[in-house]
Amino acid sequence: MTGACQRVVVVGQGYVGLPLAMRLVEVGHDVVGYDVDENRVKRLAAGESYVEDVADERLLAALGSGHFQPTSQSRDCAGFDVAIITVPTPLKDGNPDLGYVEESGRTLARFLRPGATVVLESTTYPGTTDELLRPILEDGSGLTAGADFHLGYSPERIDPGNTEWGLHNTPKVVSGIDGRSLEAVSAFYGTFVERTVPVAGTREAELTKLLENTFRHVNIALVNELAMFASDMGIDVWEAIDAASTKPFGYMRFTPGPGVGGHCLPIDPSYLSWRVRRALGHSFRFVELANDINEHMPDYVVHRLMIALNRQQRAVGGSQILLLGLAYKRNTGDAREAPAADVAARLLSLGAIVSAADPYVVEEHVDPRVQRVECTAAELAGADAVILLTDHDAFDYEAVVASASWVLDTRHRLSGSNVEHL
Ligand SMILES: NC(=O)c1ccc[n+]([C@@H]2O[C@H](COP(=O)([O-])OP(=O)(O)OC[C@H]3O[C@@H](n4cnc5c(N)ncnc54)[C@H](O)[C@@H]3O)[C@@H](O)[C@H]2O)c1
Numbered sequence: 099m100t101g102a103c104q105r106v107v108v109v110g111q112g113y114v115g116l117p118l119a120m121r122l123v124e125v126g127h128d129v130v131g132y133d134v135d136e137n138r139v140k141r142l143a144a145g146e147s148y149v150e151d152v153a154d155e156r157l158l159a160a161l162g163s164g165h166f167q168p169t170s171q172s173r174d175c176a177g178f179d180v181a182i183i184t185v186p187t188p189l190k191d192g193n194p195d196l197g198y199v200e201e202s203g204r205t206l207a208r209f210l211r212p213g214a215t216v217v218l219e220s221t222t223y224p225g226t227t228d229e230l231l232r233p234i235l236e237d238g239s240g241l242t243a244g245a246d247f248h249l250g251y252s253p254e255r256i257d258p259g260n261t262e263w264g265l266h267n268t269p270k271v272v273s274g275i276d277g278r279s280l281e282a283v284s285a286f287y288g289t290f291v292e293r294t295v296p297v298a299g300t301r302e303a304e305l306t307k308l309l310e311n312t313f314r315h316v317n318i319a320l321v322n323e324l325a326m327f328a329s330d331m332g333i334d335v336w337e338a339i340d341a342a343s344t345k346p347f348g349y350m351r352f353t354p355g356p357g358v359g360g361h362c363l364p365i366d367p368s369y370l371s372w373r374v375r376r377a378l379g380h381s382f383r384f385v386e387l388a389n390d391i392n393e394h395m396p397d398y399v400v401h402r403l404m405i406a407l408n409r410q411q412r413a414v415g416g417s418q419i420l421l422l423g424l425a426y427k428r429n430t431g432d433a434r435e436a437p438a439a440d441v442a443a444r445l446l447s448l449g450a451i452v453s454a455a456d457p458y459v460v461e462e463h464v465d466p467r468v469q470r471v472e473c474t475a476a477e478l479a480g481a482d483a484v485i486l487l488t489d490h491d492a493f494d495y496e497a498v499v500a501s502a503s504w505v506l507d508t509r510h511r512l513s514g515s516n517v518e519h520l
Contacts, residue, residue, distance in 0.1 A: 104179040115184035142168035207238025215248040223373035224301040250274040250283035251300040253307030273303035311366040317352040319388035325354035357395035357437030359426025396440035415449030420481035423488020424456040431458030
């Protein structure tokens with residue numbers, strides 16, 4: 099994992115781009131962290147990380163090395179040997195929004211030089227690198243991809259909060275628009291990851307990422323639907339999942355939850371179904387079914403709460419409901435597309451008084467009508483019902499069981515006579 103120092107621009111300094119920039123600095127590259135968000139860039143320059151997986155000390159060390167330059171000035175991208183694009187790829191009215199990728203391409207095209215390499219890492223539908231990014235780079239630079247510069251795609255597999263599998267030891271799929279581009283992309287990634295996995299073309303690499311996320315999305319939907327049926331039939335689905343997970347082959351464990359969130363699962367499979375519909379005219383039925391089930395889960399959580407309150411002759415309206423966890427994922431502060439927001443919105447619309455505890459999620463991501471509280475014995479005891487939505491390790495689970503009158507545990511973290519599981 100060594101190689102000559104190169105000037106690398108990482109476009110987008112978010113959950114994907116910032117850890118990537120840190121790793122590149124640590125193996126000896128000269129890195130420009132370019133982001134259009136001036137506030138983010140100011141925080142980076144001050145040594146303040148906003149991504150949990152990057153500690154302030156690590157950022158400060160990168161800044162101190164003199165090899166990391168966070169910037170919001172596009173001119174600082176000049177002179178790059180390699181540029182990696184890690185900008186958002188959201189949905190707009192249910193369709194892929196490639197606006198950020200297009201903008202990044204236009205910026206890089208102005209500074210593209212013969213011999214340089216551009217790699218897209220943002221998750222997207224097959225064909226984006228070749229059909230969308232390539233002409234933008236060529237038109238803006240007057241150069242030809244393949245002949246003059248290298249172009250490839252490498253999907254990001256970052257799993258925020260995962261301490262075992264990080265960027266350096268997770269195999270990295272790499273691709274190029276032709277053999278020389280693949281060689282250049284592979285050689286560059288080989289300088290900072292333990293193993294690269296070359297694939298035949300950029301479309302295959304783009305599809306790889308969507309396959310991985312669609313696989314997760316569909317399997318989560320499967321256990322979510324099963325959880326709803328099992329509950330109605332009085333069967334403990336968690337017991338069955340634990341038992342099935344003892345099979346050493348042919349089974350992979352997925353668990354039910356209040357819905358899916360984050361930048362990936364609620365969005366990426368729709369990139370694939372959009373592409374299938376546009377290219378072939380069919381629907382991708384697995385994705386549509388999985389969307390349907392997973393999007394229904396926040397409603398189901400509220401339904402389970404209503405049934406529990408009903409047993410006590412109570413209504414949701416006027417009840418004090420405490421939500422534990424607002425992030426979509428445990429031990430992170432990422433509340434993007436988190437099902438907690440949908441659960442809170444439904445409860446509020448029914449007239450509940452909703453409070454929430456989450457040690458990681460910052461205020462700006464939460465509905466202002468939700469009162470932010472600490473997960474204390476007094477708050478737990480004061481609530482008519484508690485819903486555990488994100489099982490952060492930071493919560494004191496013994497206190498939850500000891501103090502709460504009733505808990506709906508959507509993550510199977512608790513046990514007790516006052517606890518019901520999803
Ligand atoms: N977060 C994850 O766990 C994860 C995992 C795998 C793949 N991905 C994919 O990686 C991509 C990036 O995701 P993220 O979570 O890092 O997003 P993010 O929102 O955390 O960060 C993206 C950054 O890009 C910046 N940006 C937007 N347009 C720009 C431009 N034209 N020039 C420079 N900077 C620009 C934004 O200001 C933001 O800081 C997405 O396609 C996502 O699907 C994310």
